[in-house]
Amino acid sequence: MSADRINLLRTKVFDKSKWMQLPRDVVIGHGVIEQLPAICEDLDLGDSVLIISGDQTKDVAGKRVEALLSGSYDTTIFTTSGTDYLDTIKKAEAASAEVGFVIGVGGGRVIDTAKIASYNTDRHFISVPTAASHDGIASSRASVPTADGNVSLSAEPPIAVVADTEIIASAPHRLLASGCADIMANCTAVLDWELAHRLRGEQLSEYALTLSRMTAEILFKNADLIKPHSEESAWIVTKALVSSGVAMSIAGSSRPGSGGEHKFSHALDKLAPGKGLHGEKCGIGAIITMYLHGGDWEGIRDSLRKIGAPTTPAEIGIDDETAVEALLAARTIRPERFTILDMGLTQESARELVKMLYRE
Ligand SMILES: NC(=O)C1=CN([C@@H]2O[C@H](COP(=O)(O)OP(=O)(O)OC[C@H]3O[C@@H](n4cnc5c(N)ncnc54)[C@H](OP(=O)(O)O)[C@@H]3O)[C@@H](O)[C@H]2O)C=CC1
Ligand SMILES: O=C(CO)COP(=O)(O)O
Numbered sequence: 509m510s511a512d513r514i515n516l517l518r519t520k521v522f523d524k525s526k527w528m529q530l531p532r533d534v535v536i537g538h539g540v541i542e543q544l545p546a547i548c549e550d551l552d553l554g555d556s557v558l559i560i561s562g563d564q565t566k567d568v569a570g571k572r573v574e575a576l577l578s579g580s581y582d583t584t585i586f587t588t589s590g591t592d593y594l595d596t597i598k599k600a601e602a603a604s605a606e607v608g609f610v611i612g613v614g615g616g617r618v619i620d621t622a623k624i625a626s627y628n629t630d631r632h633f634i635s636v637p638t639a640a641s642h643d644g645i646a647s648s649r650a651s652v653p654t655a656d657g658n659v660s661l662s663a664e665p666p667i668a669v670v671a672d673t674e675i676i677a678s679a680p681h682r683l684l685a686s687g688c689a690d691i692m693a694n695c696t697a698v699l700d701w702e703l704a705h706r707l708r709g710e711q712l713s714e715y716a717l718t719l720s721r722m723t724a725e726i727l728f729k730n731a732d733l734i735k736p737h738s739e740e741s742a743w744i745v746t747k748a749l750v751s752s753g754v755a756m757s758i759a760g761s762s763r764p765g766s767g768g769e770h771k772f773s774h775a776l777d778k779l780a781p782g783k784g785l786h787g788e789k790c791g792i793g794a795i796i797t798m799y800l801h802g803g804d805w806e807g808i809r810d811s812l813r814k815i816g817a818p819t820t821p822a823e824i825g826i827d828d829e830t831a832v833e834a835l836l837a838a839r840t841i842r843p844e845r846f847t848i849l850d851m852g853l854t855q856e857s858a859r860e861l862v863k864m865l866y867r868e
């Protein structure tokens with residue numbers, strides 16, 4: 509049989525394809541921000557760079573990045589001030605179109621802004637997290653609130669991640685604890701994914717699912733080691749965040765790291781804007797969704813407590829009735845993403861759950 513004929517048969521039998529975009533360089537450790545010039549030179553991305561940073565993170569690291577690169581590149585700093593997130597993204601996009609590449613220096617919002625701006629202008633993007641507060645630092649997804657609810661968007665995966673544990677360990681501990689909660693919530697996200705697979709035939713990626721679950725398990729095992737302002741803690745959590753981001757990139761969606769607990773968190777973004785950090789809300793949500801899955805919800809609650817993350821809505825200034833409303837509204841956010849919260853929760857049962865599981 510000719511090679512052409514064999515190839516034809518192969519195409520007929522197996523016509524699946526997948527494009528996974530993963531970071532090329534991941535540099536984590538003490539003082540690694542100083543290596544940015546060498547990393548940029550090695551990647552050869554152009555002569556001009558847009559540094560996207562936040563109001564606070566500009567002083568924490570954004571200006572340092574500019575100082576490190578200004579000798580070799582035309583540098584511009586873009587600050588993500590203001591409350592209109594979508595408008596900020598649009599402005600960042602316009603600035604990104606003027607440069608060779610983009611660096612995001614900050615927390616989750618800054619990194620997502622840089623990721624979206626670079627994706628829409630076809631620029632490479634380097635992720636420089638100043639806090640280990642979310643698992644978007646290495647992923648190819650961005651999570652954006654809109655008037656119709658939160659959306660998960662395809663975005664530019666970082667070509668490099670440069671995570672300086674000295675900077676990350678100096679950030680307020682609340683941010684690190686929130687990042688831990690975001691990862692611990694993977695254990696319920698994957699249960700929701702399996703549920704959707706069994707009930708709805710949703711496609712599973714065994715690799716993405718296993719990596720996501722394993723990352724959460726490692727963090728549960730090491731919860732005792734997570735201490736405020738410790739570089740070892742920053743190291744453990746940052747590696748977990750990268751691993752969780754890679755799981756999402758393998759899946760090509762945020763499914764491995766986002767289930768009902770995330771939909772609860774996104775509902776709270778709308779119902780109680782400005783209250784609590786992303787990961788904190790996901791951790792609180794995971795207590796309820798794990799209870800509904802029949803799993804070890806007390807284990808999640810106790811691990812969150814150990815690392816200093818909140819375990820009740822009250823701790824982030826949210827009253828019980830709003831939490832009940834968020835549990836019910838969760839199913840209206842990305843309704844195509846089936847989770848345990850779609851399995852017949854009522855106002856009465858939501859009230860009971862909130863009363864029973866969120867006791868101080
Ligand atoms: N793409 C993805 O897959 C994911 C995306 N996300 C998204 O990320 C966002 C949440 O990220 P999160 O980091 O919790 O929140 P923010 O990005 O809103 O950051 C919270 C605050 O922490 C500040 N901050 C960050 N680093 C430091 C530091 N070293 N020292 C002092 N202050 C610091 C920020 O300052 P500044 O004012 O400078 O910004 C900001 O005021 C949400 O928008 C969420 O949707 C979350 C998970 C995954
Ligand atoms: O936060 C995320 C993973 O931790 C991304 O999730 P969403 O797709 O729900 O925004």
Ligand SMILES: [Zn+2]
Pocket residue numbers: 642643690765766770786787790
């Ligand atoms: Zn998350």
